[in-house]
Amino acid sequence: MANQRAFTLSQISQHKSNKNCWLVINGRVLDVTKFLEEHPGGEEVILEVAGKDATMEFDAIGHSKAAQSLVLKYQVGVLEGATVEKVDDDNNVVVEKESKSKEMSAFVIKDDPSSKTATFLEFFIPVVFACVYFGYRVITVGDAVDY
Numbered sequence: 001m002a003n004q005r006a007f008t009l010s011q012i013s014q015h016k017s018n019k020n021c022w023l024v025i026n027g028r029v030l031d032v033t034k035f036l037e038e039h040p041g042g043e044e045v046i047l048e049v050a051g052k053d054a055t056m057e058f059d060a061i062g063h064s065k066a067a068q069s070l071v072l073k074y075q076v077g078v079l080e081g082a083t084v085e086k087v088d089d090d091n092n093v094v095v096e097k098e099s100k101s102k103e104m105s106a107f108v109i110k111d112d113p114s115s116k117t118a119t120f121l122e123f124f125i126p127v128v129f130a131c132v133y134f135g136y137r138v139i140t141v142g143d144a145v146d147y
């Protein structure tokens, strides 16, 4: 599991050289020192945002899904106060079981006894009317038949 230690922006701003380079992307604090030389976009662009929140710059490039997954590899913590989405190994956002059940509760039909009575009446009243109507028809049609 990725490191969840919380850092403030002022702590992160202490790491902005090519020997010690941190930045924030989507609330994740990344130590990208070892990645600088490997970065396909060059180390200069990263050094320009070193020690800062680089989410806007990162998103503006339209980094591939592979690049977004690579971000997780360099995570050393989270930005204090930020909400970080949990992701699985394929970088898909993981929906927490707790929040799932909260969403689902909107669709749960409460076990309310008064709603059971209402359902029963909704079914029973039309049946009674149908029986009365057919009974009436049988009697009146029977009367009308001329033997």
Ligand code: HEM
Pocket: 023, 025, 030, 032, 035, 039, 040, 041, 042, 045, 046, 049, 054, 057, 058, 061, 062, 063, 064, 065, 066, 067, 068, 070, 071, 074
């Ligand atoms: C840990 C953070 C980062 C990772 C893992 C990363 C990864 C990558 C990768 C894999 C590519 C190749 C293209 C792609 O697959 O999208 C790329 C390209 C690039 N990245 Fe990053 N990147 C990071 C941060 C940044 C930041 C903060 C900036 C800008 C301030 C930036 C600017 C660029 C640019 C300009 C390119 C070249 C795009 C092109 O040639 O079309 N990257 N990056």
